[in-house]
Amino acid sequence: MSHKDSSFTNSSGKTQGTCTLVGAGPGDPELLTVKAVKAIRAATVLLVDDLVNEAVLTHASSSARIVFVGKRGGCKSTPQAFIEKLMINAVHEGETVVRLKGGDPFIFGRGGEEVEHLREVGIEANIINGITSGLAAITSLGAPLTHREHAHGVVFVTGHAKPGDNGTDWRQLAATARDAKLTLVIYMGVSGAEHIQNELLTGLPESTPVAIIENASLPHQRQALTQLGSLTLTLQETGLKSPSILIVGDVVKACAQIFQADQNQQTAPTLPLHANM
Template sequence: MVVYLVGAGPGDPELITLKAIRVLKRADVVVYDRLAGEEILGYAPEDAKLIYVGKKAGEHHKTQDEINRILVEEGKKHETVVRLKGGDPFVFGRGGEELLALREAGVEARVIPGVTSAVGVPTSAGLPVTHRGVATSFTVVTGHEDPTKPEKQVHWDYRADTLIILMGVGNVRENMQEIMKHRPPETPVCVIERGTTEDERVILGTLEDIAEKDLRPPGIIVVGEVVNVYREIRGSQG
């Protein structure tokens, strides 16, 4: 009886690991939320129980406590339960909370990493997040901090050369303004929407003007000189 917290990768169903496919193929239960590529569910046996716990318009969506409870209950009843998550389960995926809840309930749990969108999406688009002579470091940060937190943890004064912002499209204007307190307004910015899927869109701009563009979530926002390297790579593709 094991619950596997499994990273499904950023969207392209081929960007899942062999290990993840191996456990999905013998899953009795798959607990999943919105995935960029639902074809991945096709790796599970036909008679596997599929439990959707993501948000759906007009429907009550499950709280994290409810999801934890489902995982514990299913984990006690079945041989193999797969908790499938987009990207990597521990990068803004609340996988740590689920692992703690399972461990506290005495249910065996293992984690299978996934290709996180934070790096996989820029890489797949041809945008290197580090580049010799241009960027030696990157920071991955949320663009949507839980407003109920007693104290803000995101202050936008990061020293890394490249900033990679997840969940940031909705707050792009406010966030770019905050970043401009620490970086010049002409700093290049790239937004990659629905990366690694057929609907991928790439939008280029600067800290000053990116919020004026037509942006649609979900997307990754990359801030820094590496965006110019991406332009060069793209330009050289002809």
């Protein structure tokens, strides 16, 4: 549905505005899609998440109202209900609203919840996808998420459960990943890394390769290669922290091969701070 098609006059006589959920990508502003840039330029109101690179906002109109509604794991965040209220009120006021999110709105971005609440009040949101950080993280190390020999599929999973929710069944996931040859891409997993490691080890060997990537795609990106049995120790030794992606599976072997090639050529390693594989 286009912006023009989704506009109508509300009960107060004002023209109803529009709302678009835009994925800002993993951090590097050059990874924005053309469609995302067009939406940002057209916005009169932007509601911006904490993980969005401020360089992305250079595409915004000088007259646009920019509201930072920070949401970062482990930190004080703007309540979700308040963000949704801002979105709805701005649309009712006739604004062209862009809800700007890091990564992709529909991959751990709570975009699904926001779309549901908008629909409840008669607002049909537009969606513009962004490159998710889980993909950008492994790509930055020169490795794939799937491979005909090493990984027949990929699972995107969160390490941060909703309050009151038991969260992911890591033991079941480990067994499935082992039997089906799947890559595990774990978002928001640093704080619970010890628990995740212990549970995954019930079904995966200690030697399973793991990559940890902090601030994927940004100039200050840091990373480490390790094995599942040493995951917690590697986090402690390197000081890697959120926002980080954990990649678990044999596809990470490609990262180690690149690192080894650098070492053999006696050049400075381009990949890990720390390699324990």
